[in-house]
Amino acid sequence: DQQVKQNSPSLSVQEGRISILNCDYTNSMFDYFLWYKKYPAEGPTFLISISSIKDKNEDGRFTVFLNKSAKHLSLHIVPSQPGDSTVYFCAARGGNTGGFKTIFGAGTRLFVKA
């Protein structure tokens, strides 16, 4: 049972434009959400997070939006840069997953074209 879903395996965006990566979850008990990026043969790198008590969190070019009623969150990257090209994982934590056990989505590969 996939509790965190990233339905788009890939996304292609022109440099300078906005990249929007989407994530859906099924467990309403999740209370903390994270985005990571990951390069091949490396561990994930934390990007940005959001608590369930908020609907938006911004850090530089990265903004995460949370819509709890829709069980949906998204990561916006603007402006997109070629160096942003990699795989992005959405993750969720809390509730009956067992404290701070983190559940990951399948990832979305972002291609930013110069």
Added chain:
Amino acid sequence: GAVVSQHPSRVICKSGTSVKIECRSLDFQATTMFWYRQFPKQSLMLMATSNEGSKATYEQGVEKDKFLINHASLTLSTLTVTSAHPEDSSFYICSASSGGAHNEQFFGPGTRLTVL
């Protein structure tokens, strides 16, 4: 940010042998460490959660006798893949958490295991 290391980064072994992977938190004490595996083009799947000084908690479907986890100190956890088979070939990643408001996890660089 906090640094987590893994050793070795790559290992190739023969079928039937055992392989030990180390995960170290270099500049903080990790009360909890997590072990994940990732198959190509797939997500990170949590295998087990370990707390220092206690037995690891394994996820459903993960054989605890095959994947031995030891968390002997606040800076070191080890994963031993016993009697490895080719289907155990994967990318193994650990993460460490020191607690805190959101129990932030810091990930190691991963270990690529290839079983021939």
